Amino acid sequence: MTRAVWVKADDSVGDWDDRRERVTAALEAGADWVLVDEADVERVRELGEINVAAFRTDGDVSLIDDAEADGTAGSPDVAVVGKNGEGDGTVDLPGDFSGSADLSTLRRDRPVPAGAYVRILNEDYEAFAEAAAAEAEYTIVIGEDWTIIPLENLIARIGEETELVAGVTNAEEARTAFETLELGADAVLLDSADPDEIRRTVEVRDETDRETLDLEWATVRSIEQIGSADRVCVDTGSLMDDDEGMLVGSMSRGLVFVQAETADSPYVAARPFRVNAGAVHAYVRTPGGETKYLSELSSGDAVQVVDRDGGTREAIVGRVKIEQRPMFRVALETESGDRVETLLQNAETVSVATPEGRTAVTDLETGDEIALYYEETARHFGEAVEEQIIEK
CATH class of the missing domain: 3.20.20.70 (Aldolase class I)
Incomplete structure (x- = not known):
């Protein structure tokens, strides 16, 4: 409602x-x-x-x-x-x-x-x-x-x-x-x-x-450099807090919590309006429990901002930046034993949520745990559907 x-x-x-x-x-x-x-x-x-x-x-x-x-x-x-x-x-x-x-x-x-x-x-x-x-x-x-x-x-x-x-x-x-x-x-x-x-x-x-989502800790089973892909930065019209980000992933049933760029680094100033979200094919969660491909986002669209406790709010996209960048493939195992993956840019400014706080994707190792939103459902045009779809 x-x-x-x-x-x-x-x-x-x-x-x-x-x-x-x-x-x-x-x-x-x-x-x-x-x-x-x-x-x-x-x-x-x-x-x-x-x-x-x-x-x-x-x-x-x-x-x-x-x-x-x-x-x-x-x-x-x-x-x-x-x-x-x-x-x-x-x-x-x-x-x-x-x-x-x-x-x-x-x-x-x-x-x-x-x-x-x-x-x-x-x-x-x-x-x-x-x-x-x-x-x-x-x-x-x-x-x-x-x-x-x-x-x-x-x-x-x-x-x-x-x-x-x-x-x-x-x-x-x-x-x-x-x-x-x-x-x-x-x-x-x-x-x-x-x-x-x-x-x-x-x-x-x-x-x-606002929805409240149940996030879980998924275990990193592998992380490898795979070459370059078209990467999407989602710049919103809102400032995000240190514990906020977006849910993105290559597979709709398992979306990784990617943190906003709220932390300064030796390489670039903080951009607390931005989430470096992944490659163009990936899903991003939007208000109402739907998803969109990152490639579909444009100025004026609504996306869902999530915090570490699963609290959500809506933000409006101000700009989408798509550029070719080197990428990691991150493979994860969920609490139920399912395997999901996503592509994230090989950059120190991209970070994910861990039980200890936040970790740059460049520092991730096999066996680390990162926050994930998992649901046993398939997607058709962004809507959850009850049917078998194989994603790999």
Whole structure:
């Protein structure tokens, strides 16, 4: 599941200057959505590229008209009902919901996806949110007292029907929302003017989305010089830490943890944005558990950065450098007794992770152990498949 962060910036948070500050902070932090009033949609579009959800604020929540899908700067990506209606308690909630203007709006044919905004004031509003979720692509629930944890009930009952967006006021509440019942909300709506809190909430989103991989120690069975090949350096738009690198290998089932060039050497300064990854034919792991050939990478692609504990994050490729260089063939034996290989450049700046720390590939010897990600699966166009493929 890919989580999302929404930032609330409608007229309840202040005048346009206040709202603009929230939108700008959301853009700078990398938030996914802003929730504004429909009158502000065009202004938000002028500030930058971000998904825009808009409250209907013309006093008639029973209408979602074609003007909202005409492709202009004033068109939202999602039209949200519930503000100044039953959803937020402004209008009394009908006993059986059949006369609800909000639900009637959601049931109409509409040119853009619809969202429902519901404040959970009591159990009746919890039931109303369930009814709205059956009609809305997005259901925003604002808990007045999350100690009763209606979010657990809503995740269990409507988690598959709609994109569930939980209202929060800080990053820690966002973490709880993402982790509730282990499944968590699809998104959070952050009501905060603090740019640091918006940034921290985005960081929580990223942490929640990250895989954690089980790395193992594979034993070097041979290492030999084999001549030259076309070598790929992957330069990212991010700085990597000393314990980070990428997973690459000649065989998709066994990917070697190659460290980033974060260490200075007598020969060259550190390049902490770079992984000297291997030859053009090798696989590199990308977000979502897929792989690409190193030769396929280009500027703008996403790659997976991994640390020694198996923690992962996404980085964007800024540049790929392919040059002919002398290579080593490194053959490894996994804990299960399988044999995998990869090609790495014969250079002191290329290093791998060992139990003691990091070792330059030029210093590797038979019997050494290096970090490896191993999975008993084959790959077809980068996707894991259940079929027999022989790699040697």
